[in-house]
Amino acid sequence: MAAVRSGCGVPAGVLAVLTAATVLVAGCAxxxxxxxxxxxxxxxxxxxxxxxxxxxxxxxxxxxxxxxxxxxxxxxxxxxxxxxxxxxxxxxxxxxxxxxxxxxxxxxxxxxxxxxxxxxxxxxxxxxxxxxxxxxxxxxxxxxxxxASTPAVDCLTPPEADAERAEPPTPNSPEGIAEAETENREYADRCVARTGTEFLAHVGTREVIQDMDIMRAVLGDRKLxxxxxxxxxxxxxxYAEKFPGNxxxxxxxxxxxxxQDPVAESLRQAAGFQKAFDAYAADCGRSPECPLGTDPAQAVPRFRALVDPLWNAPAATTDPRGLGYDDAITGVQQTLYGDDFWPVLTIGLTELAQGRGDTLLQLADMYNGRRDDGTYSNLTDAFDAIRCVDDPRVTDRAVAGRQDTEYRRAAPFLDDGRGTGAAPLELCAQWPVPNTSRPHDIxxxxxxxxxxxxxxxxxxxxxxxxxxxxxxxxxxxxxxxxxxxxxxxxxxxxxxxxxxxxxxxxxxxxxxxxxx
CATH class of the missing domain: 3.40.50.1820 (Alpha/Beta hydrolase fold, catalytic domain)
Incomplete structure (x- = not known):
C-alpha cells in the first residue's frame, strides 16, 4: 500500500521574549x-x-x-x-x-x-x-x-509526474512486485541525479529542528x-527533546x-481512514441520491464497484489525462481529511457512476501539488525524501507482505481484492542515503x-x-x-x-x- 501523507494539517493558501528571571509553568499535577x-x-x-x-x-x-x-x-x-x-x-x-x-x-x-x-x-x-x-x-x-527554500528536492519533471500517476497499478504477483520495485529504483535514481546524495542525506527532522533554533534566534526570540x-x-x-531549555x-x-514504527503507524492510519470513510458513508446515506446507496453496510462494495473498473481503463475527463485508479483513490482520500470535503466527494463519486472523473482528478491534483499550468510544487518529491531519511526501512519481504494484508483488513474500502500475502518493498527500502531517526519514547x-x-x-x-x-x-x-x-x-x-x-x-x- 502506498504511503499516505500524514500532514496536510492546514489547507493550502490560508497560518517572546521572556523577561522574568525564572519562568514557572503549571505542571501535570x-x-x-x-x-x-x-x-x-x-x-x-x-x-x-x-x-x-x-x-x-x-x-x-x-x-x-x-x-x-x-x-x-x-x-x-x-x-x-x-x-x-x-x-x-x-x-x-x-x-x-x-x-x-x-x-x-x-x-x-x-x-x-x-x-x-x-x-x-x-x-x-x-x-x-x-x-x-x-x-x-x-x-x-x-x-x-x-x-521556495533552496536547494529544493527535485525528482520528477511535470511530464514524468503525470506519466507516473497515469500508470495502471501493478498486481502483487512476482512479476508485478518486480516491476514496482524497478519503478522505485528508477524514481530514486532520478532524485539522486537532480538533487544529489549529499543534500538528500540532510533533509530530515534531525536537521530541520536545528534550522528552527537558528530561526528562533534570528527572529529575536530567546525562547521558541x-x-x-x-x-x-x-x-x-x-525540537523539545533536543532544545528543552529553548x-x-x-x-x-x-x-x-x-x-511508533512506520508499520504500526501505517496500520493505525489505515483504520483512521476507514473510520472516516464509514462516517462519510453514513452521512451520505441519509440522502436517496447518495452514490453509495442508503445502506452504510453496502457502502464498501458499492464504492469498490465504482473504482475497480479503473484498473483497466481510466474514466473520461475534460482533461486529456483521464482519471486512473491511483488518482481516483488519491482524490477520495483527499476528501476524507475533513468533513467539509464530504459534499465534494459525493459529487466526485456521482460523476464516476456516470463514467466521468473530473472532480476526483482535480482532487488528486490538489493532493499531489499539480498547478493549473501543469507544473508541480515539489510537495511529493520532498515528502518522499524526508520520510525516507526520517524512518527506518522495511526490508524484510515477510514484514512487507504482512503489512499489506493487515492494511487491507484495517481499511477494506481501500482493498482492491488483489492481495496475495506478498507485496513490493516500498520506495524507502531502496533509498540512496541512510535514515537518520529512530522511533522512541520521548x-x-x-x-x-x-x-x-x-x-x-x-x-x-x-x-x-x-x-x-x-x-x-x-x-x-x-x-x-x-x-x-x-x-x-x-x-x-x-x-x-x-x-x-x-x-x-x-x-x-x-x-x-x-x-x-
Missing part, C-alpha cells in the same frame, strides 16, 4: 516546573548563522500566484548549513514569511503546516483578527528542500513559541507518536507545559497518537470531537482556539481534560 531562563549556548562554529540579520522584503516571487500573501506580509531568506557536522561546508537558504504583530508584541510564533513537504509560507494568514495576531509576529517557513500541525508535531516534539510554549495539533527534563490537540475522528493522525504524545511530553491534552485532520485556527472550534490563544499569550494551560 498542578506543580510548577522551573525552566532555565537562558537558552542553550550556541556553538562557536554556528555563530555566523545565529547572528545573521534577515533582509525582509515583499513576498512576490516566494509563493505561487494562486497563493499570494497579503501585502502586509514580508519574506526573507535565512542561511543554514546543509550538514551541521560541517558548518563551513555548503549551505541552504530557507524561505521565511512574517506578518507583524499589530499590538504589544510578546515575540514570534513559528508555524509549520505538516506534510512533510508542505510549504509553510501561507500559514502567516492563520489566526488573523485574534489576540495571537495582536501579540505575536506570525512566522511561516519552507523547511529545507521544500517549496511554536504551533505545529501533523508532521509539524514531529518537528515540535523533536522552549517557551508549543501547541502540537494532529499528533504523530514518535514511538523522555526529557526541563520542558515547560506544552499543549497537544487531538481530534477523535482524525483519519491521518488518529486520536490515540495525540494521547500518547501528550503522555510522553507531560503535556496538557485538548480533545476535539470531530472528523477533521487538525483543528486549531482552521476547524471552526472557538473552544479550541480560545484555549490555544490563552496558552500561547499568557502561558495558561487549558483546563485538565478539556473536550471541545
Amino acid at each position: 498542578g506543580e510548577a516546573r522551573e525552566q532555565p531562563d537562558q537558552p542553550a549556548p550556541i556553538p562557536a562554529e554556528l555563530s555566523r548563522f545565529y547572528d545573521q540579520i534577515p533582509a525582509w522584503e515583499s513576498c512576490a516571487g516566494y509563493t505561487d500566484p494562486g497563493e499570494a500573501l497579503p501585502p502586509a506580509a514580508q519574506c526573507a531568506r535565512i542561511e543554514v548549513p546543509v550538514d551541521y557536522a560541517d558548518p563551513a561546508g555548503p549551505t541552504a537558504r530557507l524561505a521565511v514569511s512574517r506578518m507583524r504583530a499589530t499590538g504589544d508584541k510578546i515575540g514570534s510564533v513559528l508555524i509549520n503546516p505538516g506534510g512533510p513537504g508542505m510549504s509553510g509560507l501561507s500559514t502567516v494568514m492563520l489566526a488573523g483578527g485574534t489576540e495571537l495576531a495582536d501579540r505575536f509576529d506570525r512566522v511561516g517557513f519552507d523547511p529545507r528542500g521544500v517549496g 513559541t511554536y504551533l505545529g500541525y501533523s508532521y509539524g508535531t514531529r518537528l515540535g516534539s523533536a 522552549v517557551r510554549a508549543m501547541v502540537l495539533d494532529g499528533a504523530i507518536d514518535p514511538s 523522555s526529557v527534563e526541563g520542558l515547560p507545559r506544552l499543549v497537544v490537540v487531538s481530534t477523535t475522528g482524525d483519519p491521518a493522525t488518529p486520536y490515540q497518537a495525540g494521547v500518547d504524545l501528550a503522555d510522553q511530553l507531560g503535556a496538557a491534552l485538548i480533545t476535539h470531537e470531530g472528523d477533521s485532520h487538525t483543528v486549531v485556527f482552521n476547524g471552526g472550534s472557538t473552544c479550541v482556539d480560545d484555549a490555544v490563544v490563552r496558552y500561547l499569550v499568557d502561558l495558561e494551560p487549558p483546563a485538565e481534560g478539556l473536550r471541545c
Whole structure:
C-alpha cells in the first residue's frame, strides 16, 4: 500500500521574549516546573548563522500566484548549513514569511503546516483578527528542500509526474512486485541525479529542528513559541527533546507518536481512514441520491464497484489525462481529511457512476501539488525524501507482505481484492542515503507545559497518537470531537482556539481534560 501523507494539517493558501528571571509553568499535577531562563549556548562554529540579520522584503516571487500573501506580509531568506557536522561546508537558504504583530508584541510564533513537504509560507494568514495576531509576529517557513527554500528536492519533471500517476497499478504477483520495485529504483535514481546524495542525506527532522533554533534566534526570540500541525508535531516534539531549555510554549495539533514504527503507524492510519470513510458513508446515506446507496453496510462494495473498473481503463475527463485508479483513490482520500470535503466527494463519486472523473482528478491534483499550468510544487518529491531519511526501512519481504494484508483488513474500502500475502518493498527500502531517526519514547527534563490537540475522528493522525504524545511530553491534552485532520485556527472550534490563544499569550494551560 502506498504511503499516505500524514500532514496536510492546514489547507493550502490560508497560518517572546521572556523577561522574568525564572519562568514557572503549571505542571501535570498542578506543580510548577522551573525552566532555565537562558537558552542553550550556541556553538562557536554556528555563530555566523545565529547572528545573521534577515533582509525582509515583499513576498512576490516566494509563493505561487494562486497563493499570494497579503501585502502586509514580508519574506526573507535565512542561511543554514546543509550538514551541521560541517558548518563551513555548503549551505541552504530557507524561505521565511512574517506578518507583524499589530499590538504589544510578546515575540514570534513559528508555524509549520505538516506534510512533510508542505510549504509553510501561507500559514502567516492563520489566526488573523485574534489576540495571537495582536501579540505575536506570525512566522511561516519552507523547511529545507521544500517549496521556495533552496536547494529544493527535485525528482520528477511535470511530464514524468503525470506519466507516473497515469500508470495502471501493478498486481502483487512476482512479476508485478518486480516491476514496482524497478519503478522505485528508477524514481530514486532520478532524485539522486537532480538533487544529489549529499543534500538528500540532510533533509530530515534531525536537521530541520536545528534550522528552527537558528530561526528562533534570528527572529529575536530567546525562547521558541511554536504551533505545529501533523508532521509539524514531529518537528515540535523533536525540537523539545533536543532544545528543552529553548522552549517557551508549543501547541502540537494532529499528533504523530514518535514511538511508533512506520508499520504500526501505517496500520493505525489505515483504520483512521476507514473510520472516516464509514462516517462519510453514513452521512451520505441519509440522502436517496447518495452514490453509495442508503445502506452504510453496502457502502464498501458499492464504492469498490465504482473504482475497480479503473484498473483497466481510466474514466473520461475534460482533461486529456483521464482519471486512473491511483488518482481516483488519491482524490477520495483527499476528501476524507475533513468533513467539509464530504459534499465534494459525493459529487466526485456521482460523476464516476456516470463514467466521468473530473472532480476526483482535480482532487488528486490538489493532493499531489499539480498547478493549473501543469507544473508541480515539489510537495511529493520532498515528502518522499524526508520520510525516507526520517524512518527506518522495511526490508524484510515477510514484514512487507504482512503489512499489506493487515492494511487491507484495517481499511477494506481501500482493498482492491488483489492481495496475495506478498507485496513490493516500498520506495524507502531502496533509498540512496541512510535514515537518520529512530522511533522512541520521548523522555526529557526541563520542558515547560506544552499543549497537544487531538481530534477523535482524525483519519491521518488518529486520536490515540495525540494521547500518547501528550503522555510522553507531560503535556496538557485538548480533545476535539470531530472528523477533521487538525483543528486549531482552521476547524471552526472557538473552544479550541480560545484555549490555544490563552496558552500561547499568557502561558495558561487549558483546563485538565478539556473536550471541545
